[in-house]
Amino acid sequence: MATMAAEKVEMTLRHVEDGFVERLQATLAARGVEPAALDRVLAGEPLVRTLRLLDSRGAILYPRAVSDADRAVARRLAAAALAGRGAPGRRTIVLDGERWIVVTVSARAADTLLAAFAYDADVLRRDVLAASLASLESATIFVVVDEQGRPVWAPASLDGAERLLSVAFRDALPNWQLAVYQPAGNAPREAVRRQVTIFMAAFVVLCAVIVAGIAVTWRLMRRETEMARLKSDFVANVSHDLKTPLSVIRMFGETLEMGRVSDEPRRQEYYRVITREAERLSRLIDNVLDFSRIESGRRRYDIVPTAVEPLVRETLEAFAYPLAQQAFKVEVTIAPDLPEVPMDPEAVGQALANLVDNAIKYSAEDRVLTVQAHVDGDDLVLVVADHGIGIPRAEQVRIFDKFYRAGRSETQGRRGSGVGLALVRHVAEAHGGSVTVVSAPGEGSRFILRLPLAERGAHGDA
Ligand SMILES: Nc1ncnc2c1ncn2[C@@H]1O[C@H](COP(=O)(O)OP(=O)(O)OP(=O)(O)O)[C@@H](O)[C@H]1O
Ligand SMILES: [Mg+2]
Numbered sequence: 001m002a003t004m005a006a007e008k009v010e011m012t013l014r015h016v017e018d019g020f021v022e023r024l025q026a027t028l029a030a031r032g033v034e035p036a037a038l039d040r041v042l043a044g045e046p047l048v049r050t051l052r053l054l055d056s057r058g059a060i061l062y063p064r065a066v067s068d069a070d071r072a073v074a075r076r077l078a079a080a081a082l083a084g085r086g087a088p089g090r091r092t093i094v095l096d097g098e099r100w101i102v103v104t105v106s107a108r109a110a111d112t113l114l115a116a117f118a119y120d121a122d123v124l125r126r127d128v129l130a131a132s133l134a135s136l137e138s139a140t141i142f143v144v145v146d147e148q149g150r151p152v153w154a155p156a157s158l159d160g161a162e163r164l165l166s167v168a169f170r171d172a173l174p175n176w177q178l179a180v181y182q183p184a185g186n187a188p189r190e191a192v193r194r195q196v197t198i199f200m201a202a203f204v205v206l207c208a209v210i211v212a213g214i215a216v217t218w219r220l221m222r223r224e225t226e227m228a229r230l231k232s233d234f235v236a237n238v239s240h241d242l243k244t245p246l247s248v249i250r251m252f253g254e255t256l257e258m259g260r261v262s263d264e265p266r267r268q269e270y271y272r273v274i275t276r277e278a279e280r281l282s283r284l285i286d287n288v289l290d291f292s293r294i295e296s297g298r299r300r301y302d303i304v305p306t307a308v309e310p311l312v313r314e315t316l317e318a319f320a321y322p323l324a325q326q327a328f329k330v331e332v333t334i335a336p337d338l339p340e341v342p343m344d345p346e347a348v349g350q351a352l353a354n355l356v357d358n359a360i361k362y363s364a365e366d367r368v369l370t371v372q373a374h375v376d377g378d379d380l381v382l383v384v385a386d387h388g389i390g391i392p393r394a395e396q397v398r399i400f401d402k403f404y405r406a407g408r409s410e411t412q413g414r415r416g417s418g419v420g421l422a423l424v425r426h427v428a429e430a431h432g433g434s435v436t437v438v439s440a441p442g443e444g445s446r447f448i449l450r451l452p453l454a455e456r457g458a459h460g461d462a
Helices: 002-031 035-043 068-083 121-133 188-257 264-295 308-317 320-325 345-361 407-411 420-430
Strands: 048-054 060-062 091-096 098-105 113-119 141-145 151-153 162-168 177-182 304-306 329-334 341-343 368-376 379-386 434-440 444-452
Touching: 002 035, 002 048, 002 098, 002 113, 002 121, 002 141, 002 162, 002 177, 035 048, 048 068, 060 068, 068 091, 068 098, 068 113, 113 121, 121 141, 121 151, 188 264, 264 320, 264 345, 264 420, 304 345, 308 320, 308 329, 308 345, 308 368, 308 379, 341 345, 341 444, 345 368, 345 379, 345 420, 345 444, 420 434, 420 444
Parallel strands: 329 368
Antiparallel strands: 048 060, 048 113, 091 098, 098 113, 141 151, 141 177, 162 177, 304 341, 368 379, 379 444, 434 444
8 A cells, every 4th residue: 555655646746747847848849948938837837946957068048047056056967967868858866955856858959958857845745745645544644754764744643653664756756755654552562462461361361260170170079089088988887887786696696595594584685685786787778778779769769648656656666775775765745636648658767767866876964855746837747856965057957968977976986877867858858848957066956857748749769
């Protein structure tokens, strides 16, 4: 675009110049060197400010009134122009105080004359440069600069603008250049700065994403490690829980086998211990098997209308021995006229057994077990409460998670696999009900199992 603009200036200038030289030549051919006629030619072309006609030695033929300095310039112009000798119309540019264009012309009387003329700078700016360049539609600014690089013509202020490139005019304006400027704020440096800012922002976002990714991965890894630890604890706890009743059964069995126990009441007591430990074993194995069924999604529930009171009493029956042995005060309150409730009796019995087992296991000095059954709204509510060690608030949500055992239970020597409450919750939810806990450390716990009176919610292998 800059090259085309320079070409346009060049062509405009050459057009004016050729017209002038043609008129001059015609006048000279018709009238010879006649000052009045030449004055008219000069006046007819505003772009040309000064005109001299010289002979081949550099003597000034027109105008008449000239200074010595003018004569010296004229000689130098003639010398420079004739050094390149040529046909009429040949054109030489000489910089001597002014920018002189020297062309060979012929007049009637003389053979060959030299016409030297110089432009009027203001007219050049207004009629040529402004006319050719001002109309250019561009985001950049086109500026004409002289041989010293000073702007000769600019369409707008160059404050803060940045020079991008420049192209030379060919022979119409030798040594001058057309420079292209980028307006302030639009400069490439500005654009680069903007791009750098965008890249930096993108980089920061990328870093943030990477950091977030690392954090998430780290948390996942921690959760996985925690789960792996819980699982290995689970295996250790289950093995231990299996071994304890087995060794008791074995010890009492062997004692009886040896026939050393002579009195009948002691023998009866030993049989009871064996039965109780065997019951404990099957409860534990049921728990683990059910848990594994739940985990693999194979646990099914057979929902049938069930009488509540016998279920509660039977469950408690299984704990009669440990309750009696540990001198528990047992308070059972079952509301009269409870309707039959749709449930899987085995599953609910097992859930209840887990709650009672916990109440016994996590008891303290004050050994009280409260079991209640009543209707509240549309639900059957089963409550198992104790005056035991209680559960800190922070742990109350997590105890229903699989494998989770509150930290203190271990240190207090109470073993367990940590799946009991996970099972209770699964049973409750499979019946469309819920299990919640109200507890405070040192004050005991109250587990509330709610089962809907009418079948609702998901059940089966939920
Ligand atoms: N009645 C309770 N009083 C105090 N803490 C309890 C009580 N019931 C449960 N917890 C706490 O909740 C944790 C989870 O109980 P959960 O029954 O699921 O597992 P567990 O009793 O440790 O093992 P198991 O699977 O053999 O029942 C227990 O480890 C215990 O810390
Ligand atoms: Mg338990």
